Amino acid sequence: MIINQWLKYSSNFLKKNKISTYQLEAVILLSFVLKKPKSWIYGFDEKIINHKQFIILQNFLKRRIKGEPIAYILGFCEFWSLKINVSPYVLIPRKDTEILVDVVLKKIDHNIKKILDLGTGSGAIALAIASKYNFLDITAIDVSNKILDIAKYNAKKLYIDNIIFLISNWFSNLKNNTFDIIISNPPYISLNEYFNFKTQLKFEPMKALISLNNGLADLNYIISKSFKYLNNYGWLILEHSYKQGYIIKKILKIKNFKNITQYPDIQGYYRVICGQKILS
Template identity: 40%
Template sequence: MTIESLLKQAYGRLSALSDTAQLDAQLLLAHVLDVSTTYFFTWPDKDVSEVHQARFEAFLKRRENGEPIAYILGEQDFWSLSLETSPTTLIPRADTERLVEVALELMPHGARKLVDLGTGTGAIALALAKEWPAAMVIGVDYQSEAVALAERNAVRNGVANASFCQSNWFSALKDDAPFDLIISNPPYIDPEDEHLSQGDVRFEPLTALIAEEQGLADIRHITEQAKQYLTEQGWLMFEHGYDQGQAVRTLLQERGFGDVATYQDLGGNDRVTVGRLASY
């Protein structure tokens, strides 16, 4: 079969379950053939070997079962990075790039020292380390598998100023504090949220998705502990759910943070809330 006929067949199979069926099919076939997707526009009539067809078919079946593209391919682009992915961590998403953008906007001269809590693949920590090469960046995660994954991603992307360790939020950070920036994309989905049974999140680790107290338990815990780990005028920044902006602002204000503000994602939804440690 040719590239064109294979892709056309795949579009039809995936269109009912994915809003990005065409892109999904192209990414899967490009991975199988070890080419870029632009190759398909140049060589649509190129024959695909039976070996490559069989591998593509296996990928398609996994996608038809709902498995995320990032897990099938084992990689995902984020910011200027190419990240290895694993079902033990969340898939880095475009919405989280907004968190990186806000950090860069509010700290134009960078941070001397920062920590990314719940680092997962290392996406946030590595993006900021790459933008601020003079900064000391630490990423922590409760899961040892995530720490090892983030370390591999640092090597993969040539980032030398980021290190990673296992920690239950702040538990292993006493000797490293204080930080100019504490940043986190913590679990923030309500355990009763119906979206947990839909789409890609069905395949992602629940421990990285859900939090008690309508999704606010971990954000509350971090906010309550953050002051003792921040420098004077240090920033605390969260990604959170689209309907949690007011609640997170209230949590920060109740703990005495100033300059509290919420920023929207590309879809116009509340996505990032920040606060600055007030001086007394």
Template identity: 35%
Template sequence: MNRIDLLLREARGRLADGAEAELMLAYVLGQPRSWLFAYSDAAVADELAQRYRALVARRADGEPVAYLLGQRGFWSFDLRVTPATLIPRAETELLVELALARVPAGRAARIADLGTGSGAIALALARERPAAQVLATDVSAAALAVAQDNARALALANVAFREGDWYAPLQGERYELIASNPPYIAEDDAHLEQGDLRHEPRGALASGADGLDAIRVLAAGASAHLQRGGWLLIEHGWNQGDAVRGLLRDAGLVEVATERDLEGRDRVTLGRAPAG
């Protein structure tokens, strides 16, 4: 018999994270997770039970839950994600918070999110700062299509999309704030062959022998694309704060600092174009 509690027990026996078993069953049944516990003895149709077991098998084989469900929560909304996009992480919300603190509400600021992926950063900023004009770029046409779908789903009219590598799509324009969560893992890092990272696009994860190639490009080009007093914010690895601060200072930015995430790890480094 296919019953909710029995299906969950079966799935928990195969998965390390019981919450993932609940998320996937709620998804298959089209119900919130709380419904599973209120109706734990409810019967599940054979077709739905088979679909659920197939998802559990794929997760047990290592596929990320976000790709299996086609979505991941970020900020205050859900985003569609596919294997063409990086899976948004909660720690990236720090980058959004720091950006919002530098763009007052009501200001018609120009903001760019370089390497937008699913659109997480750009769409969060566009939603929180409706007076701003946000540009989201990505070198991947497939990722950019996902970001555009997410913008439409959120009914955001103040975000535009351009395809291209880092600063190339900015076409000589200047912005009040440029944000990016670029690839920052070293290409030979063993973590790339572990867990969810095995399934995410390598180009969105790894960048050169030390993981800093993309960040070097972002730092070097910032002055040509920031307004006077404008900010560059970059997410990076926990052990890269010193190096990224050096790159931003070498590029002529001032007020350079690194902010830590909720676990006390270096996460975002920012710098400002000189005001004069």
């Protein structure tokens, strides 16, 4: 089969199985298997796909129509222009989370030295920040070696060496360390929301998605504990769901955070919030 035939066939196949970005995904899969850029595929669309490549592509299509995210099929995604390796042990970094990175970068000045990334997963957030400012001392934590091995691999692959990776259940292994900025994209989906979106999320780790108390338990815990681990004038910066902005702002006020600011996503929903620790 030649390239243009396979593209037509695979696009139709994905479209029939309700994959909305069927044409783009067909090209992405082919580009990956052929190890050629997308521009090459369009320019040489009469080249032959060999039997081995065809078998791999067919397997990828079968996995995709079952709902498996394309990032897990390929083993990587792009975040903040970085190629981030992922696996089913970690969440796939979302475009909206780049807002969190942007807010953190705007807070960095000569007073900011130490940053804590709670629940680092693939390491995407910490790596994006470290790639911009190599003078920072970043600690990135998560709950298992299976998760942290992926983040460590990404750091090594990107030649980033100013991140310490540590196993910790939130703050449990941090001892008396304090930080200038604490950031987190914690679980914030309720059980009801998860089951409503289960078909889209079923391949991703549930523990990284679901939080008790209507999605607020982990956010509330982080806000409650983080004051102890922040230096004076330090910032707590969090991602949350588009429904949680009001209540998270209220919790930050109750916990005595100042200069609370909310930031919208590309659709205009508040998805990131920050608060500052200020002791008189």
